[in-house]
Amino acid sequence: MTNEAVAGKAAPSRLDVRSLAKSYGAGAKAKVIIEDLTFTVETGEVVCIVGPSGVGKTTLLKCLAGLQPASSGTAAIDGRVIDGPPPEMALVFQDYNRSLMPWLTVRKNLMLPLRHLRLPAAETRERCNDALAAVGLEHAEHQYPWQLSGGMQQRVAIARALAYRPEILVMDEPFASVDAQTRFDLEDLCLKIRKDFNMTVLVVTHDIDEAVYLSDRVVVLGSKPARVLTTIDVDLPSPRDQITTRSLPEFAALRTDVLSLIKRPA
Amino acid sequence: MRKTLYVLLGVGTPVVLLAAWFVASAGSTNTFFPPLSYILERFQELWLFAHFSSDILVSLLNLVIGFALAAVIGVGLGFVLAMLPKVGGYVDPVIHFFRSIPPVALVPIFVSLIGFGIEMRIASITLAAVFPTLIATVDGLRGVDSTLKDVSAVYRLSTGEKIIRVFLPAAGPHIASGLQVSLQTAFVVMIASEMLGPSQGIGAMTLLAQQSFMIADMWSGIILLGVIGFIANMLFELGRRRLLAWYIGSRRLARAQ
Ligand SMILES: Nc1ncnc2c1ncn2[C@@H]1O[C@H](COP(=O)(O)OP(=O)(O)O)[C@@H](O)[C@H]1O
Ligand SMILES: [Mg+2]
Numbered sequence: 001m002t003n004e005a006v007a008g009k010a011a012p013s014r015l016d017v018r019s020l021a022k023s024y025g026a027g028a029k030a031k032v033i034i035e036d037l038t039f040t041v042e043t044g045e046v047v048c049i050v051g052p053s054g055v056g057k058t059t060l061l062k063c064l065a066g067l068q069p070a071s072s073g074t075a076a077i078d079g080r081v082i083d084g085p086p087p088e089m090a091l092v093f094q095d096y097n098r099s100l101m102p103w104l105t106v107r108k109n110l111m112l113p114l115r116h117l118r119l120p121a122a123e124t125r126e127r128c129n130d131a132l133a134a135v136g137l138e139h140a141e142h143q144y145p146w147q148l149s150g151g152m153q154q155r156v157a158i159a160r161a162l163a164y165r166p167e168i169l170v171m172d173e174p175f176a177s178v179d180a181q182t183r184f185d186l187e188d189l190c191l192k193i194r195k196d197f198n199m200t201v202l203v204v205t206h207d208i209d210e211a212v213y214l215s216d217r218v219v220v221l222g223s224k225p226a227r228v229l230t231t232i233d234v235d236l237p238s239p240r241d242q243i244t245t246r247s248l249p250e251f252a253a254l255r256t257d258v259l260s261l262i263k264r265p266a
Numbered sequence: 267m268r269k270t271l272y273v274l275l276g277v278g279t280p281v282v283l284l285a286a287w288f289v290a291s292a293g294s295t296n297t298f299f300p301p302l303s304y305i306l307e308r309f310q311e312l313w314l315f316a317h318f319s320s321d322i323l324v325s326l327l328n329l330v331i332g333f334a335l336a337a338v339i340g341v342g343l344g345f346v347l348a349m350l351p352k353v354g355g356y357v358d359p360v361i362h363f364f365r366s367i368p369p370v371a372l373v374p375i376f377v378s379l380i381g382f383g384i385e386m387r388i389a390s391i392t393l394a395a396v397f398p399t400l401i402a403t404v405d406g407l408r409g410v411d412s413t414l415k416d417v418s419a420v421y422r423l424s425t426g427e428k429i430i431r432v433f434l435p436a437a438g439p440h441i442a443s444g445l446q447v448s449l450q451t452a453f454v455v456m457i458a459s460e461m462l463g464p465s466q467g468i469g470a471m472t473l474l475a476q477q478s479f480m481i482a483d484m485w486s487g488i489i490l491l492g493v494i495g496f497i498a499n500m501l502f503e504l505g506r507r508r509l510l511a512w513y514i515g516s517r518r519l520a521r522a523q
Contacts, residue, residue, distance in 0.1 A: 065420050091420045098413040103435040103512040112431060113421030146516040164421065 012200040013088050013167040015041040015064070019073035022059055033059045035225035036073070041168075041217075046194055046201040048211035050258060051221030057204040058094065060226065061172050064202075065091050077168065090166035094173045096154040100145040106156050107132070107141040110163045131163035134193050151182035155189070162193060168200040169193075175210065184242045187214060191240060208262070212254045213240060220261050229261050300482045309486035317471060325456060325467040326494070328384065332391025333452040337445055340396045344403025344441075345429065354404065365401060369394030369451050370458040382463025390459045395452040402444020406437030439513045442506045449502055453495055468494070 022034040033056040041047045051057055062068040064075050066085040075082045077089065093099035100109050110128045119127070132138045135155040145153050154174060161169055171190070175183045187210060194201045205211050211218045215234045222229040234254060236245055245251060288302045313322060347354040372394050376386045410433055418428045434441075460469030472487030507514060 062416075065416075067416055067419055085420050085422050087422060089420070091416075093413055093417065095413055098411050099417050101414070101432070101435070102516055103438070112427075113423070116422065116424050116427060144512055144515065146512075146519060 011167070012044045012198055013077045014043045015168060015200065015202065016076045016079070017064070017073075018076070020060070020063060020070050020075055021072045022056070022063055022068065023071045032225045034063075035227050037221075037226065037228055038073075039219050039228055039231060041200055041202050044198070044200055045216045046191075046203070046214055047217045047219060048215040049202070049204045049219045049221060050208055050211040050262075051204075051206065051226065052223055052262065053206050055221050055223040056226035057206075057221065058172055061091065061170055061204055064170060065089060086168075088167040090161035090164045090169050092154075092157050092161050092169070092171040092174050094176060096150060096157050096177070097145075099157055100153060100160075102144060102146050105142050105144055106137065106148075106159075109145065109156060110160050113160065113164050127163045127165065128159075131159040134162055134196060135159045135189060149182075151178045151186065154178060154186060158186075158189070158193070162197055165197070166199060168202065169197075170202045170204075172204050173206065174203065176206070183210075188240075188242065190214060208255050208258045209246070212236075212251060212258065213242075213245060218254075218258060220258055222262070232257060297479075298481055300485065305482045305485040305489070308482045309489060312471070312483060312486055313490055321467050321471050322490070324384075325460065325469065328387045328391060328459070328467070329452055329456045329498075332388045332456065333395055333449055335388070335392040336395035336448050336452060337399055339392070340399025340444065340448065341403050341441060343396075344400050344407065345433070347400075348404045348407035361397065361400060365397040369455050373455065373459050373462065376459075377462055386463065387456070387459040387467075391452045391455045394455040395448040398447035398451060399441065399444040402440045402447075403437060406440025406444075407433055409440070410436045438510055442510055446499075446502055446506070449498060450495075453498065457491065 017037055017039050020034060020037045021032070023030045023032045025031050037060065039047075039049075049057060049060070059068065063070045064082065066082050069083075077086050080086075101112065104112065107128055110131060111124060114124050114127065128141075129138070132141055135158055137152065137155055137159060140148060140152065140156075145156055148156065158171075158174070174190075175186045178186065190201070190203070191214065193199075203211075203214055205214075212234055218232045218234060220229045220232065221227065232254065236248065236250060236254075284302070291299055291301045292303065294301050347357055373386075373390045376390045376393070380386050380389065414432055414436055418432050423432065456467075457469035457472075460467035461473050465471065465474050468487055468490055472484055472491070475481070475483035475487060
């Protein structure tokens with residue numbers, strides 16, 4: 001994968017979330033999930049949103065992806081308010097085993113979102129080849145997702161997003177249900193594709209170490225309802241490395257900062 | 267090894283049973299159980315091919331047309347009902363009411379409405395066979411994983427793509443089960459519908475033989491119906507295995523793990 005392959009693609013997008021609120025239900029029975037979230041993901045940044053399970057992270061991503069309407073406030077990409085799935089966004093879902101089409105081979109899964117873009121056949125092929133190469137799954141293109149391990153399935157889901165060439169890639173706890181070794185590999189993959197594919201990346205996670213390792217900035221969410229506790233800039237050196245980066249004293253300090261925020265009773 | 271055993275059992279069991287019938291009925295003087303050798307003789311005289319186009323083809327054509335219409339209407343209407351949850355809510359009880367009526371009991375309705383012709387037979391087959399497919403389609407579509415719907419929305423698939431490339435395959439296993447029941451229902455109603463009106467068709471011939479005490483002819487009709495039912499089911503199963511290879515494979519793998 002080279003930068004050449006993605007040349008000609010628009011610049012990565014900027015995501016702007018302003019006073020976003022979300023409740024399920026209406027009237028007296030309304031359940032407030034998100035109360036007044038404001039944060040920004042700058043062009044080309046990797047931002048992690050970290051918060052405990054059940055705080056409303058998936059709900060937030062559904063609002064950002066235009067799958068759920070916000071109750072109030074706005075989210076905007078490059079200044080355009082999101083009111084339906086934005087064309088420049090790709091989303092990687094938490095449940096890899098539910099988000100891939102089991103009746104399609106790996107390659108056909110990658111091709112499905114490209115059909116309506118009406119690209120020349122050669123470009124479709126090239127995009128799929130690049131995406132499969134980026135996640136190291138060229139050999140599995142003719143297999144079905146259910147024939148692959150969990151980590152490989154999540155790589156297929158990431159490849160599908162890459163072939164779509166989004167300007168902003170959003171991932172919902174993408175590595176939560178794979179084993180630790182696979183998880184480290186996927187985290188490094190995430191950093192590599194961000195560089196190669198020139199995207200803005202927003203990752204949601206409940207794992208503080210993961211958030212610090214991946215991010216340029218961490219948005220820490222508190223519960224209930226969800227709100228931003230603080231935003232922490234991560235200025236760890238690049239490129240990051242699972243062993244050296246994680247053993248830096250700065251890394252330990254950052255994760256302690258985040259942890260104490262989350263643990264402290266609000 | 268195991269597979270060959272199953273194939274042998276599958277082919278062998280009917281052969282053994284037929285042989286037993288053949289031997290046990292040889293020289294039988296019982297009016298109702300004539301020797302199988304005589305039944306087979308009549309089978310050949312009647313069906314190969316004296317009544318082939320006048321009766322066998324007529325019955326098969328009714329079956330195929332009735333089943334095809336039921337399949338198209340069942341899947342199509344199923345999509346409409348599943349996509350319009352409000353309408354579906356009102357229509358559900360009506361569907362389940364009609365579904366609960368034994369299919370054969372629907373035949374007289376059509377006789378009184380449109381008489382005894384071919385149209386009556388096809389309409390009866392279609393109406394009776396539509397419900398299993400319709401209900402299975404609605405169930406299958408309602409059960410489509412919400413994540414797949416979200417994926418389709420995020421990647422901005424068109425409505426047509428969602429229907430053809432996501433919902434239809436996702437509900438495919440359900441729809442196939444419904445179609446299989448529909449096929450069996452269509453077969454039963456095909457025979458039942460021939461018991462009224464002009465005596466044309468395998469069912470009509472079989473009934474006529476019974477009424478005129480031509481017991482061997484009756485048995486030959488029953489054997490023919492059995493053979494046709496068996497072949498129809500086999501063809502269906504072959505098609506299902508082809509189209510749903512992904513589903514069968516994933517289930518097998520899930521069981522093995
Ligand atoms: N469609 C819905 N209707 C009502 N409540 C919901 C719905 N979806 C999620 N919730 C609730 O919203 C809360 C946050 O869920 P979620 O966004 O999935 O959290 P997270 O992804 O952070 O674990 C949970 O309490 C959940 O029960
Ligand atoms: Mg979640």
